[in-house]
Amino acid sequence: MSISSTAWQAAVDAYDIEAACLNEMKKYLDRDAFAKAVEMLVAAPRIGASGCGHSGIICQHFAHLMCCVERPARFISPAEAVHGATGFLQSGDVMVFASRGGKTKELLPIVDICKAKKVGIITITENLTSPLATAADVVLKQYVNRETDKWNMQGTTSTTALCMIFHALQAAIIEVTGYQAEQFGLIHPGGAVGEKFRASHSK
Numbered sequence: 001m002s003i004s005s006t007a008w009q010a011a012v013d014a015y016d017i018e019a020a021c022l023n024e025m026k027k028y029l030d031r032d033a034f035a036k037a038v039e040m041l042v043a044a045p046r047i048g049a050s051g052c053g054h055s056g057i058i059c060q061h062f063a064h065l066m067c068c069v070e071r072p073a074r075f076i077s078p079a080e081a082v083h084g085a086t087g088f089l090q091s092g093d094v095m096v097f098a099s100r101g102g103k104t105k106e107l108l109p110i111v112d113i114c115k116a117k118k119v120g121i122i123t124i125t126e127n128l129t130s131p132l133a134t135a136a137d138v139v140l141k142q143y144v145n146r147e148t149d150k151w152n153m154q155g156t157t158s159t160t161a162l163c164m165i166f167h168a169l170q171a172a173i174i175e176v177t178g179y180q181a182e183q184f185g186l187i188h189p190g191g192a193v194g195e196k197f198r199a200s201h202s203k
Helices: 005-028 031-043 053-068 108-116 157-177 181-187 191-200
Strands: 047-050 073-075 094-098 120-125 138-141
Touching: 005 157, 031 120, 031 138, 031 157, 047 053, 053 073, 053 094, 053 157, 094 108, 108 120, 181 191
Parallel strands: 047 073, 047 094, 094 120, 120 138
Antiparallel strands: none
């Protein structure tokens, strides 16, 4: 199968668009807000994460990232959250909301539950004056230059930007907690990662 020059250029441009987004987003990284978010996540007995659509999918990835550094976490579906799933959260826990616009209606009822249960709130959004931002204990700024599709509509660059924030949080948490490779090796014996760990520690 051949690919048209237009399609090929769109693919190449996607790399440039997302690379530019990540480079620009570093300018919006607030050290104090980031430090507070890390502190909250490290101190929390449990961590919840919720978002809709693409944001929700990346929140599932975040919950797994947290489990990989032994911070108990789970994705809480916005639909299930208001049907009992927020029972997972207890006082002192932390809930992470991801919403580019900060107005996702499905997430707003969860905020009320978190407030009533004294659950800390971290919101990741572009809109710092949005309902989800103003209700949060700490807000991390998401920046998106444009999505990669020609209509600037698909959740592409925005998911990469959100994913980058989650990766940065995990990297910082590893440093703050002193998390060791041996700890990860214990909980990840499977796959190529497990094989690599065993090979490096059998010498």
